[in-house]
Every structure is written in C-alpha cells, then in structure tokens.
Amino acid sequence: MATQLREPDRLSPADLVREDAVHRSVYTDPAIFDLEMERIFGRAWLYLGHRSEFKEAGDYVVRHMGKQAVILTLGKDGDVRAIFNRCTHRGATLCAFDKGSAPHGHQCPYHGWMFNADGSVRFVPYDKGYGERLDKGEMGIEQVRIEEYRGFLFGNLMGDAAPPLEHFLGHMKTSIDDLVDRSPTGELECGPYVLRHYYRANWKMTFENLNDTVHPGFAHAASVVSAKAVANEVGGPENIVPTIGMMMANGKPIQFFQDIDMVTAPGGHSYIGGHMGADYTPDTSDAYTASLIDYHGAEKAKEVLSVDRHLMLLYPSSFWHARYQTLRIMRPVRHDLTEMIGFVFRLNGAPEETYRNAIEYCTGANSAASPVISDDLEIYERCLLGNGFGEREWIPTSRGMDEDRERTNSHDRMPATSEGFIRNQFRAWADYMGQA
Ligand code: FES
Ligand SMILES: [Fe+2]
Incomplete structure (x- = not known):
C-alpha cells in the first residue's frame, strides 16, 4: 500500500526543505515567491552598483531589490544614496531610464514633483493648492541603506537592523x-x-x-x-x-x-x-x-x-x-x-x-x-x-x-x-x- 506523504504546508519553509531534498513547490508556487521577496530579498545585502558608474553629481542608475526599484544617485557631497523609485504623490515611477544624469533632482512625469538625491522634496508645482495640508518634510522618499566594499555598492532593505555588509560577505x-x-x-x-x-x-x-x-x-x-x-x-x-x-x-x-x-x-x-x-x-x-x-x-x-x-x-x-x-x-x-x-x-x-x-x-x-x-x-x-x-x-x-x-x-x-x-x-x- 502506498504511504500517503503528509501534505507539506506550502508556506512553512521547514516543511519544504530537508537535509537531502527540497519540495518542488519552491520553484512553482507564486505564494512562496511572494514570501521570498519579502523574507530573502527584503533581508539580504543585494549588489546594486559600482562607484565608477557615478562620475558627476546627479549621475544615477536604477536597480531592483526584489520587486522594488531603487534609484542610486551621486550627491554633490560625493556620497551615493539610494531611494525608492516611486513618487510619494500618487506613486508613479520616477525614473523611466536605467541610467542618466539628474543634477537638479528627479522629477516625476505625472505632476512634476521634484526630489533631491537624498529623497527630500525639492519642489511641488502649485503647492498652494494644498494650503496647510501638505507637509513637504513628510513627503520625502525613504532612503535605502547602502554600504560599500572595495567600490561595490550593496543595499539592504532592513536598514539599521541589517548586519554589516562585511559580515554578510564573509569568506x-x-x-x-x-x-x-x-x-x-x-x-x-x-x-x-x-x-x-x-x-x-x-x-x-x-x-x-x-x-x-x-x-x-x-x-x-x-x-x-x-x-x-x-x-x-x-x-x-x-x-x-x-x-x-x-x-x-x-x-x-x-x-x-x-x-x-x-x-x-x-x-x-x-x-x-x-x-x-x-x-x-x-x-x-x-x-x-x-x-x-x-x-x-x-x-x-x-x-x-x-x-x-x-x-x-x-x-x-x-x-x-x-x-x-x-x-x-x-x-x-x-x-x-x-x-x-x-x-x-x-x-x-x-x-x-x-x-x-x-x-x-x-x-x-x-x-x-x-x-x-x-x-x-x-x-x-x-x-x-x-x-x-x-x-x-x-x-x-x-x-x-x-x-x-x-x-x-x-x-x-x-x-x-x-x-x-x-x-x-x-x-x-x-x-x-x-x-x-
Ligand atoms: S504622481 Fe508624481 S507628481 Fe503626481
Ligand atoms: Fe550550464
């Protein structure tokens, strides 16, 4: 009589990985994929770019961290910062290109809001329409923590809770x-x-x-x-x-x-x-x-x-x-x-x-x-x-x-x-x- 294997819990990782085997659903299940994006790509250090890609202030590249896109931009102070590629107004993608130069900041193509390399709001067209209701200080784009090893820039979505990059790289x-x-x-x-x-x-x-x-x-x-x-x-x-x-x-x-x-x-x-x-x-x-x-x-x-x-x-x-x-x-x-x-x-x-x-x-x-x-x-x-x-x-x-x-x-x-x-x-x- 065939033994009935217990149906693995599709979202319980302990059920899907054995010492010498892996359950096939890890390759085929969209729900597992969503969890991976959150728990693996949301936690690991991910390679984003190299210092040599940024020559002048305003030079930027767009890269992905799991499902999220980030913009890395060289600031006037010589630091490269990463911000999410998402306008804080109605959520439109800010940068449509993979790389370019935006020395005056990133402007959203929808209503023209502008953001600095560090994500702070630079300019909101027709802001008087909001009266007192818009706090520009609150509407900046969040930064992603980045660290560098020998010119290679890595980002981590956990921010301060992430272990140091060197610890992640190890050997x-x-x-x-x-x-x-x-x-x-x-x-x-x-x-x-x-x-x-x-x-x-x-x-x-x-x-x-x-x-x-x-x-x-x-x-x-x-x-x-x-x-x-x-x-x-x-x-x-x-x-x-x-x-x-x-x-x-x-x-x-x-x-x-x-x-x-x-x-x-x-x-x-x-x-x-x-x-x-x-x-x-x-x-x-x-x-x-x-x-x-x-x-x-x-x-x-x-x-x-x-x-x-x-x-x-x-x-x-x-x-x-x-x-x-x-x-x-x-x-x-x-x-x-x-x-x-x-x-x-x-x-x-x-x-x-x-x-x-x-x-x-x-x-x-x-x-x-x-x-x-x-x-x-x-x-x-x-x-x-x-x-x-x-x-x-x-x-x-x-x-x-x-x-x-x-x-x-x-x-x-x-x-x-x-x-x-x-x-x-x-x-x-x-x-x-x-x-x-
Ligand atoms: S969605 Fe970006 S300015 Fe409106
Ligand atoms: Fe091969």
Whole structure:
C-alpha cells in the first residue's frame, strides 16, 4: 500500500526543505515567491552598483531589490544614496531610464514633483493648492541603506537592523578581492555595455546551475563538439578565445571536476575552482603581468594571478567571475520569470586585450545567444514545466553528501561535483524564510 506523504504546508519553509531534498513547490508556487521577496530579498545585502558608474553629481542608475526599484544617485557631497523609485504623490515611477544624469533632482512625469538625491522634496508645482495640508518634510522618499566594499555598492532593505555588509560577505570577500586585485592600478571601471535577458523559470534555477559541474558534459555537449572543431581550425588551444576554452573544458571527464574544489560559505554563497588552468588567458601576457608586478610587487602579483576560481555565487542575487571581470545580477520578476543583467569591468591600466577578452567572455558565455546559456535556459524552463505535474514531490539534493573535504568556521570545502552548494543555498533559504 502506498504511504500517503503528509501534505507539506506550502508556506512553512521547514516543511519544504530537508537535509537531502527540497519540495518542488519552491520553484512553482507564486505564494512562496511572494514570501521570498519579502523574507530573502527584503533581508539580504543585494549588489546594486559600482562607484565608477557615478562620475558627476546627479549621475544615477536604477536597480531592483526584489520587486522594488531603487534609484542610486551621486550627491554633490560625493556620497551615493539610494531611494525608492516611486513618487510619494500618487506613486508613479520616477525614473523611466536605467541610467542618466539628474543634477537638479528627479522629477516625476505625472505632476512634476521634484526630489533631491537624498529623497527630500525639492519642489511641488502649485503647492498652494494644498494650503496647510501638505507637509513637504513628510513627503520625502525613504532612503535605502547602502554600504560599500572595495567600490561595490550593496543595499539592504532592513536598514539599521541589517548586519554589516562585511559580515554578510564573509569568506566571499576574497572573490571580490580577486577581481579588484587584478587591476594594475587598483581601480575598476564598469563598462557601458549591459547584457540582459529573461528566462521563463524560477530565479533559484540559475543559482543551482552555475556551480553544477555535472551538467555541462550533457546539457552543453553540442557546444563541446563545436568548440573542439573551432580550436582545430584556428591551430590549437593557444589561439582560442576564452569562451571556446570554457566550452572545451565543459567536455572534460567528471573525474576532472571531482578533483576540483567547491567552497561553500554561510549565507548560501559558493564558488568552484577554475577549470581552465592558471596560465590560460592573455590576462597573463607579459605586458599585463609586468604592470601587475609594478603595482603589487612580484610576490603579490604572482599570488593574484594564481587564484583560479570559476563563478562565485553571492546568494541571493549576484554572480561574479573575477577572472573575466564579469558580474551578473539576477532579478526575480515572478515565480516563473527572471531577468539577468550582466556587466563587464575594465581593469584600469591593463592592456586593451584584457578588456576585450572580458567582453568576449561575457557575450560568448553569458548572453542569451551563447550556445551554452541557451542550453541552460531551456533546461530551466523544462524544470519549471516538469515540476508542475506528477506525483513525485521531492527533488533530491544529496549528491556528494558524504564527500566533504574540510569544514572551517568561515567556509566548507568539497568536490566540485557535489550538490553541497545547493544544500547550502537551501539552508540559507530556510533560515531567511523561517524568520517571520
Ligand atoms: S504622481 Fe508624481 S507628481 Fe503626481
Ligand atoms: Fe550550464
């Protein structure tokens, strides 16, 4: 006789996550999505922007924090502040553009109310119509708390109740350091090219895919074949662009990935070791290496170049690839719709070739036109569809459960084939979601 499983309480996170499995409704239930926006995206530090995006007072960018949009603007005092992108009059969106310059403040297109970079009301047209009834001091837009780590700006909707950013980043600071330390001047410049696409599936699919080293040999098999053919045509692996190298690495045997480390850290974060080898790209060309030695000294430069990490996942909203200076933000739109936004950073002072490689990698490996990403997007959609029917409720997450290599206070180490990063994400998920 079939055992009747107890119907999980759809909004009780403890019922939806087990040590070695997760209930499929976390990907398909709109009510869970709403709770995630409130309890995860309303509590975690979310990457918002980079200092180099703000040159002159009034320069602004619009970014999302879960369902909410915020405007980051550089004030005349040199501080970047974040305010909600919502007029306090009738609630219209203030800024329609992703970025721009508003040196005199942000003006609402509906009735012309104007707001300063700090959210205070600057001007209300025909304010005498309100008589004494309008207190402009009360009508300012709320600010969002932001903190900076090495030029990267993060926001937190909990305000003063949020833990410090550095506490949230923990061990993952080393992956941000990895990116910044690759600059031969210590400075980065966020490039003007923005890559964006949507996919029709749950936001967590990307998190569960990008450190999964078992899927590429299957999901991306076609691109492995193409990449090998290209490498042959151009005269061998030393002549190929970074994306082709990544595609070829996807075709390596599982044991290769088993030998690489995966590192997970509290908060749902993780990264895996690089699979291309330390000397793979022109990043290590003579001119670049010389400039890095000039800046850091020989010993530190060697240390910087020897770091070989693949994608760092900063739960719950961004993906960092220091080696190719790319950073993607993930914006959940609905339980079944997600937007990805990619940025490429220039290492100021590095040869132009390094920047070109980074752009090539971002478009070749991360855009919707990439032969790799198009595979993943289809898989995400298939998982959404497949988890929408049938009797089987639980999805196993137990791969590599007994294979941990090291546990420390700041991070754990395991084989890169482990699903330990997914289990780690769901520990963080249950933790955020369990706090009413
Ligand atoms: S809604 Fe913004 S000015 Fe009226
Ligand atoms: Fe993939």
